Amino acid sequence: MFTNYLKVAWRNLVRSKWAGVINILGLAIGITASLLLFMVVQYEMSFDKFQSHYNEIYRVVSKDKYPDGYDYNPGVNNPVPDAIAADNLPFGEVVPVKSAYNTQVNIYKDATEVGIPDKYEIDYTFYTTPDFADLFDLEFASGNIQSLSEPNKIILTKTTAAKFFDNWELAENKTLDFSSGLKLTVGGIVEDIPDNSNMFFDMLVSYQTVRSNPRIFDHDLESWGSLGSDNQLYVSLAEHTDVASAQAALDGFTKKNFEGRGNSEKSLILQPYKDIHFDQQYGSISGSVTRLSTVNTLVIIGLFILVMASINFVNLATSRAIGKGKEIGVRKVMGSSKAQIIFQSFGETFLSVLIAALIGVMGATLLLPFLSLIADVPEKMDFFQPVVLIFIGILIVALTLLSGFYPALVISKFKPIHALKSKFHQSQVGGVSIRKALVVVQFTIAQILMISTIIAIQQMNMVQDADLGFTKDHVYYIEVPFDSEDERRIEYFKQELLSNPSVVSASLASDVPASDNNSLFNFYFDGKSEDVPFPAFAKFGDEKYFETYGIEFVAGGPYQASDTIREVVINETMAKRLLIEDPNDAIGKQFRLGIMREWATITGVIKDFTVNSLRDEIRQLVIAPKKDFYHVVGLKLDQNASLASIADLEQSFEKTYPEQIYHGYFLDESIQEFYESEQKLALLFKIFAAISILISGIGLYGLVSFMISQKVKEIGIRKVLGASVSQITFLLTREYFLMVLLAFFIAVPIAYWMMERWLENFAFKIPFSTGLFVVVMICSLLITGLTVGSKAIRSALANPVDSLSDE
Template structure:
């Protein structure tokens, strides 16, 4: 029986080739989109799920409540890990993890590169208990050595980079920051890409503790909180997060009650939340908002619904043509259940063909997926979870697409079917199909609105006045792990003498970055902390010219190697309740509630210290040569590759033992919005896709209507109706459907885009003209799709439609 049904289903599909191909095309678009979105979403949801103890691992995070707001920090202060060991119970392990960039020198050069000096990004200072929390494959050595000073663990990739082979690496000596001797005590496999704990090297925590000055971490500074100094806990089976949180509240009360200007609190963040909580960035890895995951999932569901709606419209449009076949089948003894089975069989066959084509298409498109999502090049499409998902998709789409056509076809009465007397009312009428098309256009228009808003927001951010000049600024990492011996000044002067270089500055950071270095401070001679913190940057006097910072009062400070004078921003002046910016000039300020007092020489126009998602913070810029880590170079507009080569040559002449690393600042700023730009691209792609699918849906509905109005069209033509009149008759109601969809889509689209814009302090205005653009595009698509089918019907010979009357 099933063999017979399959043959009949295949013959029916071949008989209606045009509709079959349209159905397959529409479903293939929808299923391909669903497959690719599933790959992205499942990858994002897989972060660190492979960790055996994922459900018992927590991070201790910090919250500062100020009088005017709340600040969040994923880190703790250096003394806290040891102090918490004494205060917390119910733990199996307490593990500090400090992420840092470390200079590593080997005794011999790597044979294939000739190098023996490397910068290792993401070196984790930690204890042997790190292996208790996080899964690692040990290939050589013993991780217990991390409890001893002078021990390091390398990943496979890093071991080969430093020593050429694993055999050469194990047991070898290295020099950290050119002053600390260490031994490679173990080698581990590379960390999976879907982890927020990506490291290249582990260094024993005692190495950090015994070399505070070298690595610039001080274990007596209770007020120092950095995002790179983090603490992880493994809870005992019998413990709960609530119990530990209560102990952390007690700890904060005991150690931080009257310390600083904020009310500090500490609490646990579950490991599964680390990848999704935008308040606390991961120690090293990607972060994505859950709202983005939900958005991608909804887009996939909507695209599938739209594709299924098309199938329903086109299948029911064919129903009248199948009426005689159904009548004969019933006269010959076929039951309604058999007709339903036959109808579902045809649907299932179309869905299977579409799913196979979709799998091939998704595989071909997979290499381009990294353009719209943070997925690795090695990501695979076909996995056990994908096979389960694709099975559910096939069954779900078959049920969603086939249920209504099967119900309608199986309900035909044999006599009416054989006499070709099936009426519109008997196949559900047009109202349902109109409603389905309205739903399609609502989805399409919401995606169009989202696309327009996202593109406008990101365009304006990229063109926004950030308060500085980001163009033609090139910055270079400079050595920081050795005593300042005057070479930096020599390098700066040599570069300034180049005609293609307009300005050169040294600092600890560029004006706008992901860094958030903050402190309490005293103001105007009053030895009491102001009730809000200040962000900090250390720079020389050329900093303002190099990065194009504008003064609204006063000017730059004089050159100095130590804290002497300072510049603040407009927000700082306002929050200090000064009447105007000029009033700040000459007043004194000090960082951290200690000497020396610095004289304020100027107030700069507010600039975006971080991304435009964040509000402008009060700021202090001061001189302190010991903290300088970057050299910024303002290039002339005519500077080219030769100038960059000259900069590198001068750097290597001055620092022959150092590693050269340069970056254009505008590229660094662009990386702030990588996720948002990718999401905007996703909106563009799926807006176009929804338009295509909507057009197929319109074609299905107009085909259905034309099938029901053939005799009416023939009679009108016989009575003298023109082609334009008939076209207008068939097209006018679709214009109304577009406007109905638009009325629904506008408030939905406005709400969703408004929620997305809340992620930014700087938000674009959405003028009415953008909504008008959406309705115009919808009308244009409708006119083109409906007009083609309507004109074709109007050009038909009336004799053919009236022959049986």
């Protein structure tokens, strides 16, 4: 019986080729889009779930409360891991993990270590203890985790080992050099960590190495005032201990060790490891962090697209029902039951959905390699995973039921006498109101995506064109290693660069004006011995920092050349928070960071500039000279600088630092990387807004076809009675414009609410304008006019003799 249904369904599909193609095309587009979105959502939701202790691991994070707000840090103060272990808190494993990024490793092929080594840069390096393997799954190919109990030992992943030694099997017991001067021996090789992990690493180094080399790592294990996001702590709970009691014990530990220290109220908080991937507040130690709202947005868009595709099918299938009237009438006269008619209709729907699904799978497979351009997913993904195949099966069943139910119900209600004569009342083919409502839903969805797209584009344009408060064009910066106590290569390198005719000015600094780096310090002001009740964000740079980056002064000027902090510059926000109304009144005031012994003098107040990204508020900032912290050389280039000029800069670097890997960046390009995820989301909106418009057009065409088929004789009679083409066209199109306008007024508040939530991620954001919504309304009306008008005009031009001849 089922085979017979499919045969008849195939014949009907072949017989009405054009309608079938439109139906299948709409479904195929929807399925392709939903499959690609599912791949993104499935990847984001899979992070770290391969870890066997996924639900048992916690990260200890820091929260500092100041009188005017909070500061959140994923790290802990340096002594915390040892102190927690010594106090026997109710934890099973206590595992410190100190991270380092872009670590340079030198490999000498010659055992005498003569000549220039092979240089490699490794993304993620963790310094930890052997207990790391008790929390996180490691599969050893050689060696074992106990090698991390000794100083100067390292464990490599297979890929990293093969990169260093050509064959990972040759790596164990080999020696490699860090650019910091460390010599490490390979104690083991582990399988590569999956991409979907927020504990992704390339190398594990023993924590004993940090303990043995405090100067190299600038890591004082006795300093309770040192806090950095690179110094994290992961724990498991002791047996028979719940989270509440463990947190209570941690609160007692915090009060014991931090009460009375610094100018904040400190909290150490247990954060479930499974929450890290979606936590924007604390972030992750490695891997990507995604907003859960972004994942939810992708799910909503996927559902939108599928609903729109199903609405298309319903409208077109119901429209085609009139053409099948005689077939249904004959079947009913021959004894077919209502159930058999319904099954036959579902058979046709299933066949259309199945063909559309096959096309959708092929389309998604072809487009999958490009998915990383619009989403934070790996370039290579396995499409034919069990979970994806299950999703495809569920999708086929759901679309068959969703798209087939209403047409099957309509067809099964046909009266044989009316069906054989092809005479139907509107109610007998389901009524127009339901199909109109479905098209309103379609255009509501399309206009929500259109509004969201325009807002996202305008916001990203504002970000790109915003005045950041400093010069980012024609600014190039080079990262260099820190000078040791007995060398001054960085100053020599700066002078070497200044001899290049393309370099206008040069500055040594700890950081460029805008980056993801944050250094916070307690500080004192105006000779008072009490800490100011909020921290200072600090950057360190020489006296040319302001000239090189085009930072403007509102009062005073830059400090004199110095290797240590004798004078400082603050920004407008710092002056305001210190209750200095006139910036000129700040000049000459005394200022002392917590790391300083002597007071320094404020020489100038600079105009506020964006320290991080436009997602963040302007922060209270101090800039001071301190040579020990310099590892960035910023260059203001001549406007005529070329690629050859950049090549000359690289040659100067290699001459000064032959053992180092060159890292040079244009400042405007590095700032754009702040907004990579937002740029991808904006592109995603563009693509799916276009898809929604296309599907809406197809759905509208289906409804117009149905409506005109119901009014063929009416149009003929009106023409015979003298109605013009324009009058008939207006009659056929006016209600569709009203439907689109209704959809617009429904879409506006929904889109407004959605984008208000998205823009909350930015401290600086565009205002909503009436013009934006008017543009969307006009575009929607134009699309409607093109879709409906073309069909209406053709019908109005038809010969009335043909339409009335069947009476």
